[in-house]
Amino acid sequence: MRNKNKLLLFSSVASAGLLLLPLTAIAQQASGPENPPITVEEQNQAFSLAAGSLSGHVFIDKNGNGEEDEDDLPAKGCTITVQGSQSNSETTDDNGDYVTQEAAGNVSVTVSLQDGDCKGGKVTTASAGGGATQSITVTGGGSAFAEPVGVQVGKATASSNNSGNADDEDEEELADTASEGFKAIALALGVLVLMGALQLMKKTAFASKIRIGGVNLLK
Numbered sequence: 001m002r003n004k005n006k007l008l009l010f011s012s013v014a015s016a017g018l019l020l021l022p023l024t025a026i027a028q029q030a031s032g033p034e035n036p037p038i039t040v041e042e043q044n045q046a047f048s049l050a051a052g053s054l055s056g057h058v059f060i061d062k063n064g065n066g067e068e069d070e071d072d073l074p075a076k077g078c079t080i081t082v083q084g085s086q087s088n089s090e091t092t093d094d095n096g097d098y099v100t101q102e103a104a105g106n107v108s109v110t111v112s113l114q115d116g117d118c119k120g121g122k123v124t125t126a127s128a129g130g131g132a133t134q135s136i137t138v139t140g141g142g143s144a145f146a147e148p149v150g151v152q153v154g155k156a157t158a159s160s161n162n163s164g165n166a167d168d169e170d171e172e173e174l175a176d177t178a179s180e181g182f183k184a185i186a187l188a189l190g191v192l193v194l195m196g197a198l199q200l201m202k203k204t205a206f207a208s209k210i211r212i213g214g215v216n217l218l219k
Contacts, residue, residue, distance in 0.1 A: 030172050034162065051103050052103075053142075054107065054138055054144045055100075055147045056149070057096050057146075058149045060151060061124045061125070062152070063151045067125075073093065073117075074095050074152055075092060075118050076094050078092045078111060078112060079108060081110045084107035084108075088102065107138055109133065111151070128147065130150060134146050142218075
C-alpha cells in the first residue's frame with residue numbers, strides 16, 4: 001500500500017513537470033533575444049502614433065464683441081485643462097497659444113478664469129463656439145484645434161507685459177484731457193479772483209485815485 005502511494009505521488013509530480021516545461025519554454029521564447037521586452041522609448045512611440053496634437057488660442061477681448069480685433073491682446077498665463085482618458089493641463093504662452101499631446105478620442109477643453117490674464121474675466125466668444133469649455137475630437141496622428149476663446153477683463157487684470165501700446169496711448173490721452181481740464185478750471189478761477197479784487201478795490205477810499213495814463217479804470 002505504501003509503495004502504491006509513492007508511485008502515485010511520483011506520477012503526479014512527473015505530470016506537473018511535463019506541463020510546466022512548455023510554459024517555461026514559451027516564457028523564455030517571449031523574453032528571449034529574438035523578442036526582447038518593450039522599452040520605454042518604444043512605448044512612447046506607440047503612444048505618439050495613437051495620440052494627436054491639440055492646440056488653441058486665448059485673447060483679451062477689449063471691447064467684448066466676441067471677435068479678435070487688431071488691437072486685442074493675447075491672454076498669457078491662463079490655465080487650460082484637457083479632460084479625456086486622463087487629465088492634463090497647459091498654460092498659454094506669451095502669444096496666448098497652447099499645444100498639448102492627447103490620446104485619441106473625445107476630450108473637453110476648459111479655459112480657467114482664475115489665473116493669468118484671464119483672471120476675473122468673462123468669456124465673450126461662447127456664441128461662436130469658443131466657450132470656456134469645448135468638446136474636441138482628437139485623432140491618432142492628427143491635429144485638432146479648439147475654437148479661439150475671447151476673455152473680457154479690466155485693464156488692471158492684464159499683465160504689464162501685455163498692456164501694449166494701445167493701453168499706453170489711452171492713458172496718455174486721458175492724462176492730456178485731464179491736464180486741459182485743470183488748466184481751464186485754473187483760468188476760470190483766476191478770472192473770478194481778479195474780478196473780485198477789482199470790485200473790492202472800487203469800494204475802497206483809494207479806488208478813485210488809481211489811474212493809468214490819466215484814465216480812471218475803476219469808475
